[in-house]
Structures are given as C-alpha cells and as structure tokens.
Amino acid sequence: xxxxxxxxxxxxxxxxxxxxxxxxxxxxxxxxxxxxxxxxxxxxxxxxxxxxxxxxxxxxxxxxxxxxxxxxxxxxxxxxxxxxxxxxxxxxxxxxxxxxxxxxxxxxxxxxxxxxxxxxxxxxxxxxxxxxxxxxxxxxxxxxxxxxxxxxxxxxxxxxxxxxxxxxxxxxxxxxxxxxxxxxxxxxxxxxxxxxxxxxxxxxxxxxxxxxxxxxxxxxxxxxxxxxxxx
Amino acid sequence: xxxxxxxxxxxxxxxxxxxxxxxxxxxxxxxxxxxxxxxxxxxxxxxxxxxxxxxxxxxxxxxxxxxxxxxxxxxxxxxxxxxxxxxxxxxxxxxxxxxxxxxxxxxxxxxxxxxxxxxxxxxxxxxxxxxxxxxxxxxxxxxxxxxxxxxxxxxxxxxxxxxxxxxxxxxxxxxxxxxxxxxxxxxxxxxxxxxxxxxxxxxxxxxxxxxxxxxxxxxxxxxxxxxxxxxxxxxxxxxxxxxxxxxxxxxxxxxxxxxxxxxxxxxxxxxxxxxxxxxxxxxxxxxxxxxxxxxxxxxxxxxxxxxxxxxxxxxxxxxxxxxxxxxxxxxxxxxxxxxxxxxxxxxxxxxxxxxxxxxxxxxxxxxxxxxxxxxxxxxxxxxxxxxxxxxxxxxxxxxxxxxxxxxxxxxxxxxxxxxxxxxxxxxxxxxxxxxxxxxxxxxxxxxxxxxxxxxxxxxxxxxxxxxxxxxxxxxxxxxxxxxxxxxxxxxxxxxxxxxxxxxxxxxxxxxxxxxxxxxxxxxxxxxxxxxxxxxxx
Numbered sequence: 001x002x003x004x005x006x007x008x009x010x011x012x013x014x015x016x017x018x019x020x021x022x023x024x025x026x027x028x029x030x031x032x033x034x035x036x037x038x039x040x041x042x043x044x045x046x047x048x049x050x051x052x053x054x055x056x057x058x059x060x061x062x063x064x065x066x067x068x069x070x071x072x073x074x075x076x077x078x079x080x081x082x083x084x085x086x087x088x089x090x091x092x093x094x095x096x097x098x099x100x101x102x103x104x105x106x107x108x109x110x111x112x113x114x115x116x117x118x119x120x121x122x123x124x125x126x127x128x129x130x131x132x133x134x135x136x137x138x139x140x141x142x143x144x145x146x147x148x149x150x151x152x153x154x155x156x157x158x159x160x161x162x163x164x165x166x167x168x169x170x171x172x173x174x175x176x177x178x179x180x181x182x183x184x185x186x187x188x189x190x191x192x193x194x195x196x197x198x199x200x201x202x203x204x205x206x207x208x209x210x211x212x213x214x215x216x217x218x219x220x221x222x223x224x225x226x227x228x229x230x231x
Numbered sequence: 232x233x234x235x236x237x238x239x240x241x242x243x244x245x246x247x248x249x250x251x252x253x254x255x256x257x258x259x260x261x262x263x264x265x266x267x268x269x270x271x272x273x274x275x276x277x278x279x280x281x282x283x284x285x286x287x288x289x290x291x292x293x294x295x296x297x298x299x300x301x302x303x304x305x306x307x308x309x310x311x312x313x314x315x316x317x318x319x320x321x322x323x324x325x326x327x328x329x330x331x332x333x334x335x336x337x338x339x340x341x342x343x344x345x346x347x348x349x350x351x352x353x354x355x356x357x358x359x360x361x362x363x364x365x366x367x368x369x370x371x372x373x374x375x376x377x378x379x380x381x382x383x384x385x386x387x388x389x390x391x392x393x394x395x396x397x398x399x400x401x402x403x404x405x406x407x408x409x410x411x412x413x414x415x416x417x418x419x420x421x422x423x424x425x426x427x428x429x430x431x432x433x434x435x436x437x438x439x440x441x442x443x444x445x446x447x448x449x450x451x452x453x454x455x456x457x458x459x460x461x462x463x464x465x466x467x468x469x470x471x472x473x474x475x476x477x478x479x480x481x482x483x484x485x486x487x488x489x490x491x492x493x494x495x496x497x498x499x500x501x502x503x504x505x506x507x508x509x510x511x512x513x514x515x516x517x518x519x520x521x522x523x524x525x526x527x528x529x530x531x532x533x534x535x536x537x538x539x540x541x542x543x544x545x546x547x548x549x550x551x552x553x554x555x556x557x558x559x560x561x562x563x564x565x566x567x568x569x570x571x572x573x574x575x576x577x578x579x580x581x582x583x584x585x586x587x588x589x590x591x592x593x594x595x596x597x598x599x600x601x602x603x604x605x606x607x608x609x610x611x612x613x614x615x616x617x618x619x620x621x622x623x624x625x626x627x628x629x630x631x632x633x634x635x636x637x638x639x640x641x642x643x644x645x646x647x648x649x650x651x652x653x654x655x656x657x658x659x660x661x662x663x664x665x666x667x668x669x670x671x672x673x674x675x676x677x678x679x680x681x682x683x684x685x686x687x688x689x690x691x692x693x694x695x696x697x698x699x700x701x702x703x704x705x706x707x708x709x710x711x712x713x714x715x716x717x718x719x720x721x722x723x724x725x726x727x728x729x730x731x732x733x734x735x736x737x738x739x740x741x742x743x744x745x746x747x748x749x750x751x752x753x754x755x756x757x758x759x760x761x762x763x764x765x766x767x768x
Contacts, residue, residue, distance in 0.1 A: 004457060004486045013490065028409055036412035171414035 038167035045163035046125040050111040052161040053124070059157035059193070066149055066156075066191045074143055077136040081124055088116045127164050128153065134229050145222075146184040146214055148196040151176070157193045173229070177222035181207025184214055251289070251570055254280045262659055265576035274578040276370055276738045281573055283736050289570045290730045291452055295481075298725050299567060309717040316711015319704050320391075324400050330704045336697035337687045341705045342396040344679040345712060347524055347545075349389035350430065351675065353437065354517060354546070355553025356382025360440055361513035364506070370582055372734040373574045377564070378557050379441040380727070384719040385556070386434045388712040393426070395708075422526035429523040433516050440509045442488075447502065448728035449485045450492035456481035521549040528682065535616035535686030540604070544597035551590035551645070552675035554583050555668040560720060562665045564729075574730055577659050584658035587671065591649035594678075598646065612691065620685045633698065634685045641681050644674025 033039060058064050067073060069082040090096060091112045096105075115122050130137055143149075149156065154165025166172060176183050184207070185196055207215075214220070223229075257264030257278075265274045277286065323330055333340055356378035363371040394403055406427050408417050417424045456478040459466060467477045492498055522542035529541040558580070565571045605617040619628065624635040648670040657663040689696045723729070740746050 004453070004482055005491070010491065032410045032412075038412065167412065169412035171412050174414045 036167070037169040038172070041169070042164055042167050044127055045161055046127065048125055048161065049122050051108065054160045055156045055162055056158055056160045073139045075140055077138040077140060079139045084112060084116045084120075084122055087112045087122075092116075127162055128168065130168060133231070135231065143190050144187060145180070145218060145220055146187045146190065146211070147176075147180075148183075148185050148190040148193070148200075150190075150193045150196040150200070151183045155193050155197050170229075174224065177224055180220055180222050181211045181215055184211040184220075186210065186214070251279070251281075251285065251573075262577040263572065265578035266581065266659055274576070275740065276373065276574075276576070276578075277735065278573045278576055281739070283739070283741060286574075286730075286735055286739070287451065287732055289573070290448070290728055290732050290735075291455055292570075293568065293724065293729055294452055294726055295455065301567060302721065302725060306718065306721045309714045309721060312714030313711055313718050314714075316708055316714060319707040319711060320395055323395060323704055323708070328396060328398050330702060331708075332700045332702045332705055334697055334699070336690070336695050337684055337699035339396075339683050339687060340699045341680075341701055341709055342392050343527075344676065344683055345709050346389050346392035346396075347679040347683075348552070348676045349385045349392070349712065349716075350433075350524055351521060351545070351549035351552045351679075352556045353382035353385040353389070353433070353553060354521060354549035355557050356380075356385075357433075357437060357513050357517045357520075358550055358553070359557075360444075361510045362517055364510045365514060369738045370579050372731055372738050373576075373579055374557060374561065374583075375734070376441075376444065376731050377561060377723070377729055378553075379437065379444070380723045381557060381560060381720065382437045382553075383434070383441055384716050384723075385553075386430065386437060387719070388716050390430055390434065391712065391715075393430075422523065422530050425523045426527060429520045433520045436509065436513055436516060440513055443502070443505060443509065444731055445728055446489050446492050447494065447499075448730075448732050450489035450494065451732060452728065453482055453485035453489050456485065517550075518546055521545040528686075533686055533690060534610070534612040535620065535682065537613070538601060538604070540597055540600055544594065544600075547590050547593040547597065548645075548675060548678060551587060551594055552671060554586050554590070555671035555675070558583055558587075558664055558668040559672060562661050562668070564724065565661070568724075568729075571729075574735060577661075580661060580664055581655075581658050584652045584664050584667075587667065588649050588652040588658070591645055591671065595642075595646035598642065616686055616689075620689050621681060632685060632689055634681070634688070637677050638681050638685065641674050641677040644670040645678060648674070 059066065069086055070079040071082070071086075073079040091109050093113065112122070152166055152168070153162075156162060182203070183200065185199060189195060258267075261267055264278050265276075267274050281289070328342075331340065331342060333342075356375075359371050359378045360375045360382075364375075394400065397403060405411075405415060406417065406424075417427075460476065460478045460482060469475050469477055469480060522545065525541035525545035528536035529538055531537060561571075561575055562580075565575050602617050602622075605613040615630075619630040620632045620634065621638040622635065623631040624639075625631040625633055648667050651663065651667060652658040657667075684699050688698060736742055
C-alpha cells in the first residue's frame with residue numbers, strides 16, 4: 001500500500017462533515033436572520049417631501065387624534081393619507097398666528113401652501129406596505145376588535161420622521177392572530193398610543209380580565225386560513 | 232488502445248473488446264453451463280473457470296482501458312438528449328407549467344407519471360442489495376452493483392419531476408421544514424410531505440449503500456494505478472502537452488474515494504458489519520417508499536385512486552418494473568462487454584425472469600382486485616371509473632372513455648407478456664427476456680398514466696370532464712429523463728467498478744473450503760500478481 005495522501009487527510013471526512021453541518025446551518029440561519037422582514041423591512045425610514053410630517057409634534061406634543069387626518073380608518077380597510085386640504089385647514093396663510101410669524105416655520109411649511117395653490121397633491125412616500133398578494137389590511141375591522149395603532153405602527157406619536165416599527169411578515173401577523181388577547185385594548189382607547197404602550201408593557205404579553213371579556217363579548221376568532229388574507 | 236498493458240491481445244480482452252479464452256465446453260443442455268437441472272448440483276455463478284486474478288483484471292479493465300467504439304457515440308447521443316431536456320425544463324421554469332398539457336381537470340399527468348415510473352424502477356436495486364443479501368441469494372453478487380447504480384440514477388430522474396411540477400420552482404425550499412418569516416411549516420398530515428421524506432431517505436440510504444460497497448473495489452483501482460505509476464516512468468497522459476499521467480489522476484481520484492481502505496482484516500470486518508446494517512436499514516425501504524408514493528393517490532377521495540390495495544400493488548409493480556429495467560440495461564451490456572457473460576450467466580437471467588413472472592402476476596391480481604372491489608363495494612363512482620374510464624372501449628359503449636387503449640396496452644404489457652416465462656425456453660433466452668422487459672417497461676409507464684389520467688379526466692362532475700394531450704415539452708422532458716438515466720449509466724460503466732469484485736470471488740468455487748485445485752493450478756492464483764485481495768476470504 002502506497003502513501004498517496006499525507007496523514008492529515010485522515011481528518012478530512014470529519015472536518016468535511018462538521019464544515020458541511022456548520023455551513024448548512026449558517027446558510028439557513030443567515031437567511032433566517034438577514035433575509036427576513038424583521039431585519040430588512042423593520043426600520044425603513046424614507047425621506048419625505050418637505051422634510052417629513054412630524055407625528056411627534058402633531059400627534060404627540062399637540063395631542064391631535066390619529067383620526068383627525070386618517071379620517072376613514074374606522075370605516076374603511078385603508079387608513080387614508082389626508083389630502084392637502086386637511087393640512088391647509090391649519091397651515092393656510094395667517095391661520096397659525098403664533099407660529100406664522102416665525103420665518104423658520106413658515107419656510108418649512110411653504111411646500112404645503114405651494115402644493116395647495118398649484119392644486120397638486122403632496123407625494124408622501126408609503127412606508128407600511130404589504131405584498132400585492134395580500135388583501136388590503138382591514139384597518140376598520142382591527143380597530144373595532146381593539147387592536148391599537150401602536151401594535152402595528154409602534155409609538156408613532158414619538159416619531160419626528162415615521163419609520164416601520166414592526167416586520168409586517170406573515171409570521172408576525174399569525175403570532176397575533178393565534179394569541180390576540182395579548183395585544184388587545186379597549187376599542188375606545190386604541191388611538192391613545194402612549195397609554196397603550198404603557199398598558200401593554202405592564203401586561204407583558206399577557207391578556208388580562210378586560211381583554212378576556214372583550215374576546216368573549218366580540219366573539220373574536222381571528223382567522224388563520226389562507227383565504228382570509230390572500231385572494 | 233492504452234499502452235498500459237504490454238500485451239495488446241490481453242489488453243483488448245480485458246477491455247471487453249474481445250473475450251478471454253473459453254475453458255472447456257459446457258455440458259449439453261445447460262445453456263452456457265449455468266442451467267443445471269440436477270438439484271444436487273449448484274449452478275456455477277462464475278463461468279469458464281475464471282481465476283481470482285482474471286476476475287480482478289476483467290472488472291478493473293472496464294475502468295482502466297478505452298471502452299468499445301460504441302461507448303463515446305452512445306454517451307454523446309444520450310448526453311445531448313439530456314441536454315435538450317435541460318433546455319425544456321428551462322423553458323418550463325421561465326414560462327410556467329401550462330407549457331405541459333395540464334389543464335384544470337387533468338392537473339397531474341406526465342409529470343407525476345414519470346415521477347412514479349422512475350421511482351419504481353429504483354426498487355429492484357434496493358431489493359437486490361438488501362433483501363436478497365439478507366436471504367443469502369448468492370447470485371445477486373453479479374448484478375447488485377449495477378442495479379444499485381441504476382437505483383440512484385432512477386431516483387435522480389424521479390426527484391426532478393416533483394421538483395419542476397410545482398408552479399414556482401424557486402419556492403421548492405418550502406418542502407423541508409426550514410425556519411421562515413411566514414410561520415409556514417410543512418403539513419405533516421399530507422402524503423406529499425411524507426413523499427419528500429421517503430424519497431430523500433431512499434436516495435441517501437441507496438447512495439450510501441452503493442458507495443460503501445464500492446470502497447474496496449475503488450481501492451483496488453487506486454492500487455493498480457499506483458503500481459503502474461511506480462513500475463514505469465512513462466505512460467499515457469491526460470491530454471497532449473499536459474504532462475500529467477492518467478494513472479496519477481486515477482490514483483488520486485480513486486484514492487480519495489476509497490477513504491484510506493487498506494484491505495486489512497479490521498477493515499473487512501467493519502465493512503461487512505456496516506454492509507449488514509445498511510441491508511437491514513434498506514429492507515423496510517423496499518416496502519415503505521413505494522407505499523408512501525401510493526399514498527399520494529390512495530389518501531385522496533378520487534375514485535380510481537381511493538383504494539386500499541394501492542401500497543402492496545405499487546410495491547409489487549415497482550419491483551416488477553425495476554427488474555425489467557435491470558435486464559434492459561444488463562442484456563445489452565452483456566453483449567457489449569463480452570467477458571460479462573462469465574459473471575451474468577443465463578441462470579442469473581432466468582432468476583430475474585422468474586421474479587418478473589411472479590411480480591407481474593401479482594400486479595395482474597391487483598388489477599383484477601380493483602375491479603372486484605369496485606363491484607363489491609357498490610360504489611357507483613368507483614365502478615364507473617374502472618368500467619368506463621378504463622376498460623370499456625369507445626366502440627363498445629357511448630360511456631367509454633378515449634383512454635381505453637392505454638388500459639389494454641398496460642394489461643397486455645404487464646400481465647400477458649410475462650406469462651411466456653412459464654416456458655423455460657423463453658426465460659433462458661436473452662432476446663426473449665429483453666423483449667418482455669421492454670414491454671414491461673412500457674406497460675409500467677402506462678400503468679401510472681392510466682392510474683393518474685384516466686381517474687382525473689372524468690371525475691364526479693360530468694361538466695368538468697376533459698382530456699389530456701401531451702405537448703412537445705411533455706414529451707421532451709420525459710425522453711430527456713431517459714437520456715439522463717442512460718448518460719449516468721454509461722459513465723458508471725466506464726469509470727466505476729461494475730461488479731463487486733470481492734463478493735464475486737466469494738461465490739467462486741475457489742472460495743469454497745471444499746475446493747480442490749486439480750489440474751489447473753495456474754488458474755487459481757492465490758497471491759500471484761493480484762496485490763489487491765490480500766487479507767480477505
């Protein structure tokens with residue numbers, strides 16, 4: 001018997017097997033971590049026209065309700081983006097007397113009045129977007145069931161520029177559909193984001209007597225079948 | 232002709248281009264000497280009193296010398312057919328599975344027919360290597376290596392079809408249970424998932440069995456190449472102006488594959504233990520794989536599929552079709568490599584013809600039981616499928632379906648044609664066995680077509696009834712799968728040990744402790760120039 005291969009090659013099968021195992025788990029794990037929406041979708045924060053609409057100022061500091069602008073969220077699947085007329089309701093020349101005298105603010109909001117006068121829309125960039133093969137996410141249904149804006153959009157009223165807070169992946173949807181009690185609040189409080197955050201944090205992923213009663217009362221049974229979300 | 236053998240005549244003989252000299256003439260009435268009627272005499276399993284050295288030389292010769300003139304053209308033709316199939320699959324992936332003749336009513340047709348056809352063919356290899364090993368059927372040693380190779384190539388062809396029949400082939404990674412962002416997990420209640428596990432287990436175990444069995448023979452090829460390297464400073468090189476010797480490539484490639492095998496007693500001991508363990512693992516696979524394939528149909532509610540007889544019926548059919556394919560490959564190989572006739576005798580062929588007769592009759596019994604149950608159950612839908620979708624021709628009844636000819640082609644090929652093997656004349660004639668094997672292979676393809684398409688095309692609602700017509704892509708893909716199969720088998724014949732050398736030697740008379748060397752001592756070559764067999768038997 002000749003010596004074709006040096007002695008270290010005896011280790012090749014073991015090294016190869018371990019490397020294949022590690023490589024395979026690395027590929028699967030790498031895809032699972034880096035190529036799924038919780039990594040590459042969450043945190044999406046595109047540049048918006050005019051430097052962006054600060055939800056922190058409007059919804060947080062000034063205390064405006066979500067539904068002041070997203071008017072149809074309780075009736076429609078879409079939480080509509082307001083038209084320029086809604087903005088101009090406050091930002092028309094001479095309306096905000098206290099701020100209007102500050103040239104910096106005036107300069108910053110000029111694009112609203114320009115668009116209004118030119119009879120054009122402002123092209124806000126959409127952030128929360130589901131794939132085409134998913135039906136429109138029914139906002140009205142979810143709000144009626146006591147799912148707060150906070151559960152999907154995060155604490156919007158603290159965001160100077162809105163970013164995607166949750167992965168919006170199918171698995172993430174199903175997590176809530178399979179255990180709805182953990183995320184529900186009383187339907188009349190769904191837009192009180194600061195309160196909701198504090199309340200849900202205190203419950204720490206658990207339902208309480210109130211949400212159990214809510215599930216009973218509304219006979220909530222979130223669907224898990226394919227056709228519920230896909231055509 | 233390669234120059235590694237100094238003697239041109241011997242080289243030609245060893246390459247299978249001409250026969251080694253015959254020794255003696257077989258007794259009259261025994262065919263090639265293996266068809267012995269006397270029950271007190273065992274048929275010889277290796278003819279022409281071959282010596283151990285000759286067996287090693289013959290088997291290694293196939294891999295070491297240039298093959299016959301037919302080999303390269305055959306490889307190029309089958310390889311081109313396989314390549315055209317690759318283009319057909321590319322077109323299918325780009326365009327969608329509508330390029331097959333599939334429609335809303337017949338949504339499985341040639342794709343699944345081909346899948347079941349190929350996966351069934353593999354079963355003969357597993358039966359030969361596992362069950363016949365445990366039953367100590369010594370004749371298996373001449374055919375097990377090539378049958379196992381055939382099994383793996385058939386599994387490769389089979390696995391392609393479910394892979395490409397899903398509409399979005401790039402989503403095939405959903406088949407194994409992998410973590411994903413959709414919380415989608417394979418449905419463990421679905422026989423289609425069991426199929427994924429059955430086929431991948433089957434492929435893995437068969438490949439392991441095949442490879443492990445080859446290790447000692449790969450080591451023999453390695454050592455012979457290495458000996459030639461050391462014996463001479465010059466030899467054939469891999470290409471003009473590239474001064475790397477072919478034997479150097481052989482020594483390292485076969486050396487890599489033989490995993491450091493040294494023919495030590497310890498190696499043989501572990502080898503045989505591992506062989507037995509793998510035979511034990513493979514034995515249930517012979518039954519389980521095709522049972523699970525049959526569940527793809529049997530667990531549905533479609534009349535014609537919803538049948539409890541399917542698992543045993545499919546297994547019998549798989550072994551039936553598999554042996555036909557083994558014979559379809561080995562009978563021409565036996566003619567093209569003349570020395571193979573010393574190892575694959577008429578007795579081997581007769582044994583396999585008998586298995587075809589038995590399994591063919593089992594399949595025939597299953598066909599008749601389907602009709603009996605369709606009648607006995609009183610289920611009018613099932614009765615309709617068997618009576619009108621399959622059996623009754625259109626010219627006998629208005630209710631008859633246009634696929635009746637496929638059903639009767641199947642009956643003729645699978646049930647009628649093997650019956651000639653009741654006559655010894657036919658089951659010992661390679662030409663007759665080849666003809667029947669050819670018919671059986673066609674019949675087994677039609678069996679799957681009949682089961683799938685005739686059941687689907689006219690189901691519960693007459694308003695949905697339709698027909699399936701294959702397109703050019705259908706036909707190309709199927710023929711190409713035959714091309715892939717043949718290409719792989721031709722490569723196997725040229726580059727790998729086609730017989731299990733040590734096992735073949737173990738069933739030769741010289742291996743028997745009662746054997747006495749009388750008269751032709753030169754033939755027995757214990758020791759001699761065959762350095763590869765030290766330490767075993």
